[in-house]
Amino acid sequence: MSDREVDFLIVGGGHAGYACARALRDDGAEGSILLVSREPDPPYDRTACSKGYLAGGASRDEVLLSPPGWWEEQEIELATRTSVLKLAPGEHRAALSNKDVVKFGSALIATGAMVRRLRVDGGKLGGIHYLRTLGNSDGIRNDVEQADEVVLIGGSYIGTEVAATLAALDKRCTIVMQEDVVLERTFGPEVGRAVQDLLESKGITVHGGEDLEAFTGEDRVGGVRTKGGLELPAQAVVVGAGVLPDVQLARGAELELGESGGIKVDARLESSAAGIFAAGDVAEFESAVHPAGRLRVEHWEVASAQGRRAAAAMRGADLPEEEIPYFFSDLHDWLSYEYIGPxxxxxxxxxxxxxxxxxxxxxxxxxxxxxxxxxxxxxxxxxxxxxxxxxxxxxxxxxxxxxxxxxx
Ligand SMILES: Cc1cc2nc3c(=O)[nH]c(=O)nc-3n(C[C@H](O)[C@H](O)[C@H](O)COP(=O)(O)OP(=O)(O)OC[C@H]3O[C@@H](n4cnc5c(N)ncnc54)[C@H](O)[C@@H]3O)c2cc1C
Incomplete structure (x- = not known):
C-alpha cells in the first residue's frame, strides 16, 4: 500500500539531488517531483563549509543553491529533516521517516558520502569535529572561538582548507597526517611539497609521517598524541580523514555496488535496478571521457553534472557525459587551484x-x-x-x- 505517488523521487539534497530537480523542471518535465533531504537546510553549497562560510564571510542564505520561494515556484516538493529509510526497487516504493510510503515512477539516489570516523582513545571527547554539513561548520566556528591551538588530523582537502581558513582567523593551526607532505595522495610529493611550503610560510605547522594514537583530555580535548611520540596541545580538533559513499539505502535495496564501494551505474547512471539512478559522490560510473574508465569521484561539479544527466535519463532522454572531472580548492585567499583528473x-x-x-x-x-x-x-x-x-x-x-x- 502506498500513501501517495510521485513521478520523480530524489533522495538527498546535495549538489547532485538539487541539480537533478532543477534540470527536470528546466527541461520541461511536468510530473510531480519530491526531493527528500535528511538535513535541516535546503540544498546549499557544501564546498563553502570549509571556506567562506566557515570564515564567517558568507551567510547561511548566501550559500543556498536557490533563493527561498524557488521550490514553490517550481512546484517541487522539498521535504527537509526527512530520510528515505527503505527502498523497494521492484515495487518502486520508498518508506520515509515521516511515515509516508511513496510510490515513484523513477528515482535518483544522491545520498553523497559520509565522513570516515576515527576509532582511537579519546575519540568521543568534546571539541573533536568532523566536517560535512553547515551544522558541522557552525560547530567548528563556535568552538574555535575559545581555542588558541587547533589540530587538523589529515593533510588532504579538508585539513588544508580548514587550516588555511582558521589560520586566517589567527588560530595557531597544526596539521598531523600519515603522508609525508600535504595533498600527496592526490597530487604527488612535488605539488604537495609546494603547497606545504606555502602553508608553512603562513605560520601553519605540519607534521607528516605521523599516525594518530589518541586524543587526550578529560571531558574536552586538550591534546593529540601520535604513535611517533608527538604530544600536541589542542583546544579543538578537526578531523579530515576521508569519506565513504553513503550506500546504506542502496545496500538495503540490494543494488549492485562497485569496487570503490559506490553504487554501480551504467553510462546512463542507471543502477542495477531499472528506473533507479544514482549520481554524485555515491555513484561509481563508467566514464566515457576518463582513461581510467570506471571511477567514483567526490567533486562538486561532477555531482551537479551527473544530477543533470540523471534528470535526462529519468525522462527517457540521453545526455552524454562530456565534462572531464573537475575539482577546485581555495586556501583562504592565498591560493586557488583547479584540477582535472583524477x-x-x-x-x-x-x-x-x-x-x-x-x-x-x-x-x-x-x-x-x-x-x-x-x-x-x-x-x-x-x-x-x-x-x-x-x-x-x-x-x-x-x-x-x-x-x-x-x-x-
Ligand atoms: C567541507 C567540504 C568542502 C568541499 N570542498 C570542495 C571543493 O572545494 N571542490 C569540490 O569540487 N568539491 C568539494 N567538496 C566535495 C563536494 O561537496 C561533494 O563532491 C558534493 O557535495 C557531492 O554532492 P552529492 O550530491 O553527491 O552529495 P552530498 O552533497 O553529500 O549530498 C548528499 C545529501 O544526501 C543526504 N542523505 C543521505 N542519505 C539520505 C537518506 N536516506 N534520505 C535523505 N537524505 C539523505 C545527506 O544528508 C546529504 O545532505 C567538499 C566537501 C566538503 C564536505
Missing part, C-alpha cells in the same frame, strides 16, 4: 611557475599520456589540459621552462 597513476609531473606567486601549473603524464592537470592562476593552461586530456603529447611542448614549483 589521475590514478602517473610516472612524471611537469611543473612550471610559482605557487606563491599564484601562477603555477602541473601536468601529470602516464607515459606520454596526459592523465591530470593542476593549475593556479592559469585558466588557459587548464583549458589546454582539457583539450589534451587522455591524449599522447610531446612532453617538451607542454611547459616552456620546466622548473620545480617553489615559494621562493
Amino acid at each position: 589521475a590514478k597513476q602517473w610516472d612524471r609531473v611537469l611543473t612550471g611557475g610559482s605557487l606563491e606567486k599564484g601562477e603555477f601549473s602541473a601536468w601529470y603524464l602516464d607515459g606520454n599520456t596526459v592523465v591530470a592537470v593542476l593549475a593556479a592562476g592559469r585558466p588557459d593552461e587548464l583549458e589546454r589540459g582539457r583539450g589534451l586530456f587522455g591524449k599522447k603529447v610531446d612532453p617538451d611542448q607542454l611547459i616552456d621552462q620546466p622548473e620545480r614549483p617553489t615559494v621562493a
Whole structure:
C-alpha cells in the first residue's frame, strides 16, 4: 500500500539531488517531483563549509543553491529533516521517516558520502569535529572561538582548507597526517611539497609521517598524541580523514555496488535496478571521457553534472557525459587551484611557475599520456589540459621552462 505517488523521487539534497530537480523542471518535465533531504537546510553549497562560510564571510542564505520561494515556484516538493529509510526497487516504493510510503515512477539516489570516523582513545571527547554539513561548520566556528591551538588530523582537502581558513582567523593551526607532505595522495610529493611550503610560510605547522594514537583530555580535548611520540596541545580538533559513499539505502535495496564501494551505474547512471539512478559522490560510473574508465569521484561539479544527466535519463532522454572531472580548492585567499583528473597513476609531473606567486601549473603524464592537470592562476593552461586530456603529447611542448614549483 502506498500513501501517495510521485513521478520523480530524489533522495538527498546535495549538489547532485538539487541539480537533478532543477534540470527536470528546466527541461520541461511536468510530473510531480519530491526531493527528500535528511538535513535541516535546503540544498546549499557544501564546498563553502570549509571556506567562506566557515570564515564567517558568507551567510547561511548566501550559500543556498536557490533563493527561498524557488521550490514553490517550481512546484517541487522539498521535504527537509526527512530520510528515505527503505527502498523497494521492484515495487518502486520508498518508506520515509515521516511515515509516508511513496510510490515513484523513477528515482535518483544522491545520498553523497559520509565522513570516515576515527576509532582511537579519546575519540568521543568534546571539541573533536568532523566536517560535512553547515551544522558541522557552525560547530567548528563556535568552538574555535575559545581555542588558541587547533589540530587538523589529515593533510588532504579538508585539513588544508580548514587550516588555511582558521589560520586566517589567527588560530595557531597544526596539521598531523600519515603522508609525508600535504595533498600527496592526490597530487604527488612535488605539488604537495609546494603547497606545504606555502602553508608553512603562513605560520601553519605540519607534521607528516605521523599516525594518530589518541586524543587526550578529560571531558574536552586538550591534546593529540601520535604513535611517533608527538604530544600536541589542542583546544579543538578537526578531523579530515576521508569519506565513504553513503550506500546504506542502496545496500538495503540490494543494488549492485562497485569496487570503490559506490553504487554501480551504467553510462546512463542507471543502477542495477531499472528506473533507479544514482549520481554524485555515491555513484561509481563508467566514464566515457576518463582513461581510467570506471571511477567514483567526490567533486562538486561532477555531482551537479551527473544530477543533470540523471534528470535526462529519468525522462527517457540521453545526455552524454562530456565534462572531464573537475575539482577546485581555495586556501583562504592565498591560493586557488583547479584540477582535472583524477589521475590514478602517473610516472612524471611537469611543473612550471610559482605557487606563491599564484601562477603555477602541473601536468601529470602516464607515459606520454596526459592523465591530470593542476593549475593556479592559469585558466588557459587548464583549458589546454582539457583539450589534451587522455591524449599522447610531446612532453617538451607542454611547459616552456620546466622548473620545480617553489615559494621562493
Ligand atoms: C567541507 C567540504 C568542502 C568541499 N570542498 C570542495 C571543493 O572545494 N571542490 C569540490 O569540487 N568539491 C568539494 N567538496 C566535495 C563536494 O561537496 C561533494 O563532491 C558534493 O557535495 C557531492 O554532492 P552529492 O550530491 O553527491 O552529495 P552530498 O552533497 O553529500 O549530498 C548528499 C545529501 O544526501 C543526504 N542523505 C543521505 N542519505 C539520505 C537518506 N536516506 N534520505 C535523505 N537524505 C539523505 C545527506 O544528508 C546529504 O545532505 C567538499 C566537501 C566538503 C564536505
